[in-house]
Amino acid sequence: MEVTALANIDELPLSWTRTHLTRPRWQAIKLPLSGLTWLAYATLPATFTLTHLQREYFANSGLLLRGCPSSVASTLAAAGWETIRVGIEGIIDLTSDSLSRRSIRKMTRAALRFGSVIEVPWNPAAVARLRWLAREARYGERPQLRYLFRTVFEPETRLFVFVDRADEWQGALLLTQPTPTTAVTELMLRRVTAPSGIMEALFTTAGQHLYAEGCRTFSLNEVPFYHLEQDLRPLERLVTLVGRQMTAVYNAHGLYRFKAKFADFWRPVYLCARPRLSIRALVDLFTVSGCLELAASGLYHRRAA
Known part of the structure; x- marks a missing residue:
């Protein structure tokens, strides 16, 4: 039909x-x-x-x-x-205070002692660097799932990374934004040796950026x-x-x-x-x-x- x-x-x-x-x-x-x-x-x-x-x-x-x-x-x-x-x-309502919960703030502060979260513009070097991070991530040595979510940094996606003081990538969030008011998490990566709290720092910072741009819901995917x-x-x-x-x-x-x-x-x-x-x-x-x-x-x- x-x-x-x-x-x-x-x-x-x-x-x-x-x-x-x-x-x-x-x-x-x-x-x-x-x-x-x-x-x-x-x-x-x-x-x-x-x-x-x-x-x-x-x-x-x-x-x-x-x-x-x-x-x-x-x-x-x-x-x-x-x-x-x-x-x-799972859905984050960016108009709520969910990303300001005490436990998330505590973990975020702990992580930010070791580096910062930045958004990386699309470029071929960043594409290659994200692939490297995927290999360094937990379970990176196992067979990887295919086609269930986006794993490649493409021009229509957005990439937030946690960068340490030595300019090494310790974690990343890859996002799509199907509408100006919605964003979807595609890929979450964290190096095995990364400090605690970097995922909290990534979600908090990405959420703040998205909200400032007019985004209101942030999907954590399936x-x-x-x-x-x-x-x-x-x-x-x-x-x-x-x-x-x-x-x-x-x-x-x-x-x-x-x-x-x-x-x-x-x-x-x-x-x-x-x-x-x-x-x-x-x-x-x-x-x-x-x-x-x-x-x-x-x-x-x-x-x-």
């Missing part, structure tokens, strides 16, 4: 954004078992919508989208898409396989069960506890597909995204230990 009524929805799936491009760019992955095309993320012109993208480029394709907020998921469901909840998204509701449908329970088998290498509960330090509220995140969301599509998604490879590495390390 044709997607309708998305032209007047400002929200986009996570990791999608808008910029001043005249034509859209997207990351599309053909899934081998289900035959669906996974639109992992896209950069759209300001007036371009998912309706335009489907009609002009993917009219005859089965599609899969992840990271959909309720507004997008409900519109897609009304147009015949199948949708399931696969996690929750905590997958985690739900606040208990009324899960069978397919939602299956995804959650499989995901939680990865606890040794991807601790969703730990990620939730970290993001809960900042979040003012949480909302569900949906996986959406047309014409249907089959088990094959889920296997495709786990395989292509690197989740199965990551889970296998965790199993190997446990046996080796």
Whole structure:
């Protein structure tokens, strides 16, 4: 069925954004078992919508989208898409005092004794330096997840880094800004040897910059396989069960506890597909995204230990 009524929805799936491009760019992955095309993320012109993208480029394709907020998921469901909840998204309300909580201020002050947070303009050297930081970060030696969020510093993204007194990067936040009033965390990196509190310093400083520019909500992105509701449908329970088998290498509960330090509220995140969301599509998604490879590495390390 044709997607309708998305032209007047400002929200986009996570990791999608808008910029001043005249034509859209997207990351599309053909899934081998289900035959669906996974639109992992896209950069759209300001007036371009998912309706335009489907009609002009993917009219005859089965599609899969992840990271959909309720507004997008409900519109897609009304147009015949199948949708399931696969996690929750933490949101910072920049008009609140959540980034001024005592615990966050304390950690931020401790970190700022060792350096400062700056925004880095896009340039090729910064792209390479962010890749280096990713290798230096905790779990940098493990298989990395793919296509679930943006990991490359591109002109349509924003980069805040914690720089120490020796001009070394100790941590970074990579953001997208799909509208002037919303920002989304794409990548959080912290060197293994970095001082405590640098993530608090990064979020506090980035939040202050964004608020001064008129931004009002700052998404912490998704905590997958985690739900606040208990009324899960069978397919939602299956995804959650499989995901939680990865606890040794991807601790969703730990990620939730970290993001809960900042979040003012949480909302569900949906996986959406047309014409249907089959088990094959889920296997495709786990395989292509690197989740199965990551889970296998965790199993190997446990046996080796």
